[in-house]
Amino acid sequence: MDVTILLPTLNEEDGIGPMIERIRSTCHFDLQIVVADGGSTDKTLERARSAGAILLPISQRGKAKAIGPAFQSIDTPYLVLVDSDMSYDPADIQNVLEALKEHEVCLGSRFMGAIEPGAMSPVNRAGNQALSRLASVLYGRPVSDVCTGLWGFRKEAYKEIIIDSTHFELEANFFAEISRLGLRLAEAPITYRRRSGRSKLMIWDGVNIAAYLARKAFHIK
Numbered sequence: 001m002d003v004t005i006l007l008p009t010l011n012e013e014d015g016i017g018p019m020i021e022r023i024r025s026t027c028h029f030d031l032q033i034v035v036a037d038g039g040s041t042d043k044t045l046e047r048a049r050s051a052g053a054i055l056l057p058i059s060q061r062g063k064a065k066a067i068g069p070a071f072q073s074i075d076t077p078y079l080v081l082v083d084s085d086m087s088y089d090p091a092d093i094q095n096v097l098e099a100l101k102e103h104e105v106c107l108g109s110r111f112m113g114a115i116e117p118g119a120m121s122p123v124n125r126a127g128n129q130a131l132s133r134l135a136s137v138l139y140g141r142p143v144s145d146v147c148t149g150l151w152g153f154r155k156e157a158y159k160e161i162i163i164d165s166t167h168f169e170l171e172a173n174f175f176a177e178i179s180r181l182g183l184r185l186a187e188a189p190i191t192y193r194r195r196s197g198r199s200k201l202m203i204w205d206g207v208n209i210a211a212y213l214a215r216k217a218f219h220i221k
Helices: 016-026 044-050 063-073 090-099 122-139 170-181 203-217
Strands: 003-009 031-037 054-057 078-082 105-115 150-154 185-192
Touching: 003 016, 003 044, 003 063, 003 090, 016 031, 016 044, 016 090, 031 044, 031 063, 044 054, 054 063, 063 170, 078 090, 090 105, 090 150, 090 185, 105 122, 105 170, 122 170, 122 203, 170 203
Parallel strands: 003 031, 003 078, 031 054, 105 185
Antiparallel strands: 078 150, 105 150
């Protein structure tokens, strides 16, 4: 396989099946779909299996805990990580892959693209933009959407990135590692829609993300 589409899940029984079907109908290239599950207690794994995905269940709960083992087990030249709640359009994956021809990493920027009404609350919008500005200042490289759930990597990038975050700091973890490794980062405009199911992100998680970015920028353990 040339491309792996990696779907992190935690109790996404409503969205995972339609998401996999949408990827298969939209992405007309050689790919495999891997579901990295961080301890779902609903029918997520059953529905992912029925949809034909490769399952990678992780004993530890949480998105970040699932991504590290997934990066080590996958071996395709390109890997695209996308949230599995139907808020991201698989049609945008092609644009991310195009950018990877000249960059080691590409993120899908919601703020460079289109955000469906009701998909992001005013509080979350302000928080996401503030975190992106903070990351840009701390690391000396501009980024418009550091918390996006759509990322593309070349193999030489995802095999070198060290995952040490434990929860919602995962995307900040990516950005810190990209900066540490000196990788070329592109941003592609994407469409963001209202998610399937309830959001797991809380206001306090934004504080933790900001703290993580600061610790990594100043090499604080």
